[in-house]
Amino acid sequence: MNNVKSLLIRTDVTCVKCCNNYIFAGIGDKLYIFERTKNINIIKIFDGGQIFGIVFNNSLTECLVYGENKIAVLACNFLDNNFEIISLLCMDDWILSAIWIDMDQHIVTVSMHNIVYLWSKDFKLIDQKLCEENCILYSSHLVNVIWEEVIVLSGTVFSQILIWWPYKSKEDKRCPVLVTLNGHKGVIFSMDCNQRVGMICSTSDDRSAIFWSIPNKNLITELMQPEINVSMKCSLYAHAARVFRCLVLDECVLTAGEDSLVNVWDFEGNLIKKLEVHSGASVWDLDYDCGNGNIVTAGGDCGVTLLPLNDNIEKREIEIANNYILKKVGTLNDENLVGIAENGMILHYRASLKEWLEVKQHNDLFSYALLDVWKSTNSVALAGYHGTVHIYNQYSNQLIHVCSNESANKSRIFSLHWLSENNILTCEAEGVLCIWLIKYKSVVPEFHLRLPPSKEQWTTCACMCGQKLIAVGDRKGNIYIYTLQNIEPIQVIKKAHNYLGITNLHFRNGYLTSLGRNSLIKKYKFDQSIQQFLHLSSDKVPFTWTAAVYDDDQFTLLFAFLGKQFVVWDYNNRRTLLQFDCGGAHRSWDFCKLTDTVQFVFIKNKKVCVVKTDMNLFKTLHVMEGFHSSEINNALCLKLTNTTKYVLISGGEDTTIRLSEIDWGIIPVKLKTINIFKSHLSSVRAITACSIESDSSYDRYLIFSAGGRAQIILWELEINRNNNYLNCSEKFSHYEALSSDESETRVMDLCCISTTNAVILIAASSNGSLRIFLVYNNENKNSYKMSAVGEFYFKSKCILKIKHFKVQNQDIVLSCCTQGNVTFWDFTRFILSVENSKNIQHCTPKCLEEIPTSIELHSGGINSVDCKIVDSNRCLLLTGGDDNVINYTLISFSIKNCKLDVEVLSKFCNSVLHCAQITGVFIASKYFFTISIDHKLNVFKWFLNDNDIICEYYFKYNSSIADIQGMQCFENSFGVHTVIYGRGLELYEVSLK
Amino acid sequence: MGKSSKDKNDIYYRKAKEEGWRARSAFKLIQIDWKFNILENVTKVVDLCAAPGSWSQVLSRKLYMGEKIGLEPPATPKEIFAFSLTDHTPTKGNNKNVKIVAVDLQPMTPLPGVTQIQGDITKYSTAEEIVNHLEGTKADLVVCDGAPDVTGLHSMDIYVHSQLLLGALHIMCNVLKSGGNFVVKVFHHKSNDMLTKKLLLLFKDVVIVKPPSSRVSSIEAFAVCLNYCPPEGFDSQAITPFLDLSNKNFDSLTGISRTIIPFLVSGDISAWNIDSTKVEEGPKLKHENIPLNPLEHSFLAFKQKSTEEIDAIMKESENRNRMSNNCGSNTHHDTTESSQNKSKDCDILDIPAYTYFFNKQSEGDAGFVDINERFSNLRAQICDEKWNLHKKICNVDDKTLELENKLKKCNISKCA
Known part of the structure; x- marks a missing residue:
């Protein structure tokens, strides 16, 4: 039945293969074909089953696609990009590996019970060979391409690798195991054999990879020896979790695992490098394209990534002549370096000549000097203990003194920062900030500013924000915003970071970014109307000491210290690009992006070290962009006005909130990540939204997200109606730390009711209470306040879902709990009191105490609920629960003795169509949908006959998303658009007549 | 399996540490026992895939050492904390009648009263060895908490587990006495209903439960199979040769085993189809979903109510149905939606469509238990009234006409 069309899928990418500059990836039951990074085709191969392998034949005209117990042959025509399934086979047993043999005439497959099958191209069984050991295999690998020579490597559940030769078995006899390799302590997940280098690599559940050497290189020759000598070469531990895949190339070995690392080894077992991919999710598969030297990886974050195997990282130490001890070092934009020595001597290193040059000795810079470089003009500023400032400039490979000056009171200069080509900022004792102007070969104080008093009253960083504003960070973690006219700051961002101070401020494209030593990266945007910076987001990164940010149109790099290591981190892809030992954070260091390289310089053990790398390193290519790295617990789609676009806000176990845009208008449907927020302390379980003051140019929504540790975060989403530009910022975070002996509750669901004065937010929590909050504008327009006004218990069972609806002029909130009850709370009077109240802070939902x-x-628990108002007093309620039962109930509401009365008029229930928890339900007109962890989407027809519900089962569809957590549907003229989320995301178009 | 930090926050993890259990999974068995009393009057128990031995430990402490281990009924609203061992002190003297056999491939630390067998559950010899240890008698209870090393990809984990389950089923069939019980770990997935059907072939009732101590995030659940009663003539030894799925020649089987074993092993139902005499050779395309077998049960109904209560409900419903049939409004029935159901090749493999008609519930109705499946006999009786009912409804609404026509068609085809 072709009622359901899958439009987009994002779930675990379980296999990937390169061929001819094309990349084939198995995502769910679909094969995605990319030409470089352009998706050119999507083919549904199996119904709901995952794809685990893709194997091309020699002539690249056909390929085998297999997964679970199914295998198909796909005809590939690369000239006109035509791909078509020509045969499909369903076996009884799981297929672990398959290859083409005998000049692409036959196919060999290995099943999970260690049985080898020989097939013709159209899947006629020719032969079947059994091994004497028939325990369960977790992996297998086939070597050689002629039936007579096919050797099977079987990785068993008992941690052994068995090598056997199917052709050698006598009629009807089970084939003997020729070699058993022992060494792993867990099941074997993958094996690879390269006969050119004579090596087998195996990876296992025990976190290790083992290299086995074949002395004769050729496996057949080795197996013909009287004494077979395949032996362990080395056992390697460099993965922090299970190792899923390996690949033996001609020059190195790649292993990849659950810790989202791809490790590169030489044949002796030395770790050459670690590549981080897929932001914390498992790497399920990898392939190597020897044509362009790229590794392709497929991961659990739904992404397919292309990275270069080779990069050129150059590390060296630079000798300093005349035993100068360098105190500070900086890099210029042409590989040259500049440094200041202990004795006040300025040294200039010219990379072309590879020599240091003494420039000038300043006695006032003896033993204490500050140095900063403005890269674009190669200007160097120096400052000392006695308030002196010196400016140097590099012209045609010569460092020339430009000018000097000193401050009025000759106070020690605590810090020195370039603000622009012509301005530097210095910080003197007692928080006196001075902005110096460099003009006509002179440097003069231009403005003075005052840093508010604090214990350690000096600046750590400063930057210009546009033309008129200066942002300054101090040692105590505060940020001050100054205008040039005003000596006092116009804004103080208190405790932007922790007490260890602000490490860097960076302004680009209207956004101010601050870094600190508390793992956070905060972003601010300047609001013209109130002349203040507004906090947009806080992002948690895996390093406590973040040092600097570099960004241009291509990449955003974050530099950070991790113990003794210096880390270069790709901010957009959240992965480590480069990591080297620098000795720790307390040292002079600098970096500069040159035309096609990046240079880092630092002082370690009184020596100057330089690390240089080419830009190749940073060129990660996303064939398919990643998504959530673990289950999505909740997703919310909002339709944009006047377009076919939707905004998707999703949150999950990976504690992130993702803001994405789906363009539903054009096939193939595209999903684009706009932003990722890492503000939640724990998993995100619930997201809800309500529309607020829209005007002609902007649609605005308040978004609430909540989850583990009872944290609720309020966001404001602004959608520009003209260009659909999205802007989302964090406005308020509600979190109450509990004393250690209390266990924290979790917010399971949220629901909000919009009133004229405030938004009422209702949070269902795992301890069985409904917590009610009022959300209203603070005095100034742009900030919100969220105050808890009440907490109500009923039966003390964990509440899983809540929903608000209006029937008979009554505002009713229903809550569903783990006991299987649906409870109706009458909010009418409370809402009325909020609407009419002058002082909303004092509104309390007293009336809910009944x-x-x-x-x-x-x-069992009710995981999903939907309701539909039939008429003034009747309502249809669709629920699905942990007990696998679908209930469709017609309910009538009435007011008896001022109390809400609920009566069940009729009910339809079904317990057989789902065999796992039902996690999503939706009522459309005439139809209803249910979805469950068992991967099934069931559709029913329904109609009402007076007070009778009459339902008919219509059809089912198998989804390839595992652990489905819920769905959202949009009804339109032709049918229903459905978003299903769980371990991934899938969009469907369900056409209904 | 989980991350260590998660484990430490877990209350069952802490409880297990406090009370000296080898693993937190001990609570799962305790909670299942609390609900089903499966350890009552049990003297011979087999624990399959026992290592590290927390279930064996529960069996040893409760049955052999005679400790009273149970859960207190929830007393406070925050009931998740409210369970605890009611009594820790061992009663004097061990119960020598109790025989506990633990089977695993790996060795485990010895436990009092537990005999260990290091053996493979896919081998018949293991079953023989177990029976030897039980002194020639069969077991009252077989439990299995075995799970494979998971990969994180559910489909593969589930498949490997299903193979493990087959092994466990194979041993269970050979060591469990008639009327005995079986508790086995299962994974929630799309072919769960098939598994239930398999188990229902061998047991009177099968209940799938998820004890509170099982992590919500995991897909595990437990099938509690009550009252072992294999069909007469079922040869449990005959399963062994088919465990590796390579042997598809079921011709050696005779009688009821010919029907049951292929279904147990690979879901093959070729022998169910009475009309088909020849079994297709070689592999063939197979649907994932296997139809409801002739025995229809509702384990969900059982989950909620005691047997007596269900009997009462059934009786009441029967009366109600009879009554309403007379006035022609309250009934429910199946219709297969397509008219292709004549062709024997594929249609029995599709889930039948259901249409239910319900009307106003009478006051004080005993709840909303889905016990429809229990009414299969009842359905036969009310089947005659279907036709009349449809005729009545047909006049109701133009919009529904289409639906009604379809229903009619189905009924005609059924009647024919």
Whole structure:
């Protein structure tokens, strides 16, 4: 039945293969074909089954695609990009590996019970060979391409690798195991054999990879020896978790695992480098394209990534002549260096000549000097203990003194920062900040500013924000914003980072970024109307000591210290690019991006060290962009006005909130990540939104997200109606730290009700309470306040879902708990009191203290609920629960004795169509949808006959998303658009007649 | 399996440490026992895939050492904390009648009263060895908490587990006495219903439960199979040769085993189809979903109510159905939606479509238990009334006409 069309899928990419500059990736039950990074085709291969392998034949005209117990042959025509399934086979047993043999005439497959099958091209069984050991295999690998020579490597559940030769078995006899390799302590996940180098690599559950050497290189020759001598060469531990894949290339070995690392080894077992991919999710598969030297990886974050195997990293130490001890060092934009020695001598290193040159000795810079370089003009500023400032400039490979000056009170200069080509900022004792102007070969104080008093009253960083504003960070973690006219700051961002201070401020494209030593990267945007910077987001990175940011149009790099190591981190892809030992953070260091290289310089053990790398290193190519790295617990789609675009806000176990844009209009549907927020302390379980003051140019929404540790975060989403530009910023975070002996509750679901004065937010928590918050504008327009006004219990069972609806002029909130009850709370009076109140802070939902009405529907927790108002007093309620039961109930509401009365009029229930928890339900007109962890989307027809519900099962569809957590649907003229989320995300178009 | 920090926050992890259990999974068995009393009057138990031995430990402490291990009924609202061992002190003297056999491939630390066998559950010899240890008698209870090394890809984990389950089923069939119980770990997935069907062939009732101590995030659950009663003539030894799925020649099997074993092993139902005499050779395309077998049960109903309660509900419903049939409004019935169901090749493999009609619930109705499946006999009786009912509804609404026509068609085809 072709009622359901899958439009987009993002889930674990379980296999990947390069061929001819094309990349084939198995995502769910679909094969994605990319030409470089352009998706040219999507072919649905199996119905709901995952793809685990892709194997091309020699002539590249056909390829085998296999997964679970199915295998298909796909005809490939690369000239006109035509790909078509020509045969498909369904076996009884799981297929672990498959290859083409005998000049592409036959196919060999290995099943999970260690049985080898020989097939013709159209899947007629020719032969079947059994091994004497028939235990369960976790992996297998086939060597050689002629049936007579095919050797099977079987990785068993008992941690052994068995090598056997199917052709050698006598009629009807089980084939003997020729070699058993022992060494792993866990199941074997993958094996690879390269006969050119004579090596087998195996990876296992025990976190190790083992290299086995074949003395004769050729496996057949080795197996013909009277004494077979395949032996362990080395056992390697460099992965922090299980190792899933390996690949033996002609010059190195690649291993990849659950810790999202790809490790590169030489044949002796030395780790050459570590590549980080897929932001914390497992690497499921990898392939190497020897044509362009790229590694392709497939990961659990739904991404397919292309990275270069080779990069050129050059590390060297530079000798300093005449035993000068360098105190500070800086790099210029042409590989040259500049340094200041202990005795006040300025040294200039010319890379072309590879020599240091003494420039000038300043006695006032003896034993204490500050140095900073403005890279674009190669200007160097120096400052000393006695308030002196010196400016040097490099012209045609010569460092020339430009000018000097000293401050009025000759106070020690604590810090020195370039603000622009012509301005430097110095910080003197007692927080006196001075901005110096460099003009006509002179440097003169231009403005004075005052740093508010604090214990350690000096600046750590400063930058210009546009033309008129200066941002300054201090040693105590505060940020001050100054205008040039005003000596006092116009804004103080208190405790932007922790007490260890601000390490860097960076301004680009209207956004101010601050770094600190508390793992956070904060972003701010200047609001013209209130002349203040507004906090947009806080991002947590895996390093406590972040040092600097570099960004241009191509990449954003973050530099950080991790113990003794210096780390260059790709901010957009969240992965480590380069990591080297520098000795720790307390040292003079500098970096500069040159035309096609990046240079880092630092002083270690009184020596100057330089690390240089080419830009190749930074060129990670996303064939397919990653998504959440673990389950998505909740996703919310908002339709943009006047376009076919939707905004998707999703949150999950990986604690991130992702803001993405889906363009549903053009096929293939595209998903584009706009922003990733890492503000939540724990997993995100619930997201809800309500629309606020839209105007002609902007649509605005308040978004609430909540989850583990009872944290609720309020965001404001602004959508520009003209260009659909999205802007989302964090506005408020509600989190109450509990004393250690209390266990923290979790917010399971949220629901908000919009009133004229405030938004009422209701949070369902795992301890069974409904917590009610009022959200309203603070005095100034752009900040919000969220105050808790009440907490109500009923039966003290964990509440899984809540929903608000209006029937008979009553505002009703229903809550579903783990006991299987649906409870109806009457919010009418509370909402009225909020609407009419002058002082909303004092509104309390007293009226909710009455015992609410409750009906029992399920024998287990209710995971999903939807309701539809039929008429003034009747409502349809669709629930799905842990007990695998679908209940469709017609309910009537009435007011009896001022109390809400609920009566069940009729009910449809079904317990057989789903065999796992039902996690999503939706009522459309005439149809309803249910979805469950068992991968099934069931569609029913329904109609009402007076008070009778009449339902008919319509059809089912198998989804390839595992652990489905829920769905969201949009009904439109032709049918329903459905977003299903769980371990990934899938969009469907369900056409209904 | 989980991350260590998660484990430490886990209350069952802490409880297990406090009370000296080898693993937190001990609570799963305790909680299952609390609900089903499976350890009552049990003297001979087999624990399959026992290592590291937390389930064996529960069996040893409860049955052999005679400790009273149980859960207190929840007393406070924060009931997750409310369970605890009611009594720790061992009663004097060990129960020598109790025989506990633990089977695993790996060795484990010895436990009092537990005999260990290091053996492979896919081999018949293991079953023989177990019976030897039980002194020639069969077991009252077989438990299995075995799970494979998981990869994180559910489909593969589930498949490997299903193979393990087959091994466990094979041993269980050979060592469990008639009327005995079986508790086995299962994974929630799309072919769960198939597994339930398999188990229902061999047991009177099968309940799938998820004890509170099982992590919500995991897909594990437990099948509690009550009252072992294999069909007469079922030869449990005959399963062994088919465990590796390579042997598809079921011709050696006779009688009921010919029907049951292929289904147990690979879901093959060729022998169910009475009309088909020849078994297709070689592999063939197979649907994932296997139809409901002739025995229809509702384990969900059981989950909620005691047997007596269900009997009462059934009786009441029967009366109600009879009554409403007379006035022609309250009934429910199956219709297969396509008219192709005549062709025997594929249609029995599709899930039948259901259409239910319900109307106003009477006051004080005993709840909303889905016990429809229990009414299969009832359905046969009310089947005659279907036709009349449809005729009535047909006049109701133009919009529904299409639906009704379809229903009619189905009924005609059924009647024919």
